[in-house]
Amino acid sequence: MINRRNFIKGIMAAAALPSLTVSKSYASAAKVENMLAVPPLLEKTRSGGVSRFSISVQEGVSEFVKGSPVNTLGYNGNLLGKTIRAKKGEKVSISVKNNLKEHTTTHWHGLLVPGNMDGGPHQVIKPGETWNASFTIEQPAATAWYHPHGDGNTASQVYKGLGGLFLLDDENSAKLDIPDEYGVNDVPLVIQDRLFSEDGQIHYLTSRQDYIFGMKGNKVLVNGVLEPTFEAPKGKVRFRILNGSNARTYNLYFSNKQSFDIIASDGGFLPKPAKMNSIRISPGERYEIIADFSAHKPGSEIYLADSGYNFMKVIVSSKKGFTGALPEKLAEYDPADMSKVVASRRFYMNGMGNMVNINGRRMDMRRINEYMTLGTTEIWNVVSRMGMMRGGSSDILHNFHAHGTLFKVISRNGKPPAPEERGWKDTVALPDNEVVQLMASFNHKGIFMYHCHILEHEDRGMMGQYIVK
Ligand SMILES: [Cu+2]
Known part of the structure; x- marks a missing residue:
């Protein structure tokens, strides 16, 4: 960090500094009081053999710090979006209504679909218009996501809150003996840093650095909650981690240095679990990990952390959790041909x-x-x-x-x-x-x-x- 800072100083020597000065280093310790929110599943209706989902892209207001409302964007709500869930072989149709005052698109990040259904910058949805995407899920179980991908306005829309999870299941994921109770021991963590000032407001592009290296914040939201607390059952918990940040790469670890098993990357299960003490995750990447809290006394507190910043507290409860051994093989190993x-x-x-x-x-x-x-x-x-x-x-x-x-x-x-x-x-x-x-x-x-x-x-x-x- 020191090297980078000196380096930035060099190239910023002639640049005017922004009038807003907000500390850009991580807080030294998390003041944790908010409970982790888990995005609910998006309702689906079935007709004509197709699963139908409906998304509204809209403006909202969120309170990250009590008494300090912030204008945000969300899918079907004030912030982020509900989780879309579908199985391999399932035909899905998703209508996306743009209720914003600016154009947007909705890209299915990690999904293998035809180009015209991809939601990239060519599938513009103008204010007031609706885009219909339909495709068949033709890939293995994975943690994917959806987010805006407009030509030139992606970053600000994601920063204001647009993003949601898209979970895929298949025969293999159904039969693997791993934690799979959504929100209980199978928990998505959308990790996003935001630049907060003391008054609880969020700021965007306040310095030359933000333009040069991308927008980095000084606080971390998980599932849209500032420095949250998660109550974990006393057992194994699967975290589906998405780095939904604009620019920050994290090296995630637990504050007590306990190891964890990585079971899946962006496109699905690894051939076998990989035991690690930390994981590097750059923007857009996903990793699914299994953390074992069964050896901790109820009430124990462990933090998920990056660079000395404890941004999410895990409190181990007395509820008995998943204690099965992890499968040695997670997916068919398919060597590169x-x-x-x-x-x-x-x-x-x-x-x-x-x-x-x-x-x-x-x-x-x-x-x-x-x-x-x-x-x-x-x-x-x-x-x-x-x-x-x-x-x-x-x-x-x-x-x-x-x-x-x-x-x-x-x-x-x-x-x-x-x-x-x-x-x-x-x-x-x-x-x-x-x-x-x-x-x-x-x-x-x-x-x-x-x-x-x-x-x-x-x-x-x-x-x-x-x-x-
Ligand atoms: Cu880049």
């Missing part, structure tokens, strides 16, 4: 602030950057090259997300991926100058985006389009 690879491409993620680009180009709605063939597999080499900032920081300055495919990490700088990156993914962190090799297949037609998931970078053009024909 390089014999199917027909092409390789490079994606160079360059620059900062307004200079961001991929392979020297910035997003242009009228330009298709890459052409893929339906049913093929490719190798992608993705690398973050920071130019003048090369080597300036150990932080994650860019990451990479692709729509329309789930990929496998083949290697990082030629070395095999760590155990937690051996399952399906759609987003990867890019430490500076590390070549991340991915294997991706294209099984849906249409136009899809690939981009940095630091949302201020995405909005400033760090995005490209590929077409599958």
Whole structure:
């Protein structure tokens, strides 16, 4: 952090400082009093063999600090959204009504659907209009999510509160003996940092740093609740963690240093659980972990933390929880089949602030950057090259997300991926100058985006389009 701060100081020397001064470092300790909210499931109706969901994108008001209302955005509510849940093979139809005063789109992050159903910047929903997305779930069980993806206004809409979970189930997830009581021992955690001032208000883009590196906050919301408390049963708890932040990468761990098992990444279950003490999660990524609280006395307090900041308290209750052993095998191990690879491409993620680009180009709605063939597999080499900032920081300055495919990490700088990156993914962190090799297949037609998931970078053009024909 020190290195980065000095570095920023250098490039900010000539910049005017913003008039608003809010401490941007994490609070030293959490003042925890709010209970964790769990987003309810979105109601579905069945007709004609199709599950129908209805979403309203709307303005709202939220109180993160008592007595300090903040204008927010939500899906069917004041903030965030209800959880959509569907099974493999299920036909779904989702109507999305835009009740905002500005355009939006609704992207199904992590879902494999045709390009025209993807909810990217081409599927604009103007104020007052409704967009209908229909598709069949054709992929393994996973924790996915939905969020805005408009051309140039994604970051502010997510920051104000738009985002929801999209959980997928299949035969495998139904039969695995793991915690699966939604909200009890199978608990989603949408982690988002926000810049709070003392009066409980939230601020956006207050400094040059925010434009350059993306918007980072000084406090963490989990499921829209500031520094919450979760009461855990005395047993194993599955947390489905989504980094829904605009720009911050977390290294999550428990304050008592207890280990946990990672069971799933963005696109579904890992081949087998991976025991870890901390997990790096960049914006847009998801990890499902199993934390075991059975050895703690009722009343014990443990925190979920990042960089010394205890942002969520876990209180162990006396309720008996899930105590079964974790399965040794979680999903069929499906090794990367390089014999199917027909092409390789490079994606160079360059620059900062307004200079961001991929392979020297910035997003242009009228330009298709890459052409893929339906049913093929490719190798992608993705690398973050920071130019003048090369080597300036150990932080994650860019990451990479692709729509329309789930990929496998083949290697990082030629070395095999760590155990937690051996399952399906759609987003990867890019430490500076590390070549991340991915294997991706294209099984849906249409136009899809690939981009940095630091949302201020995405909005400033760090995005490209590929077409599958
Ligand atoms: Cu970036």
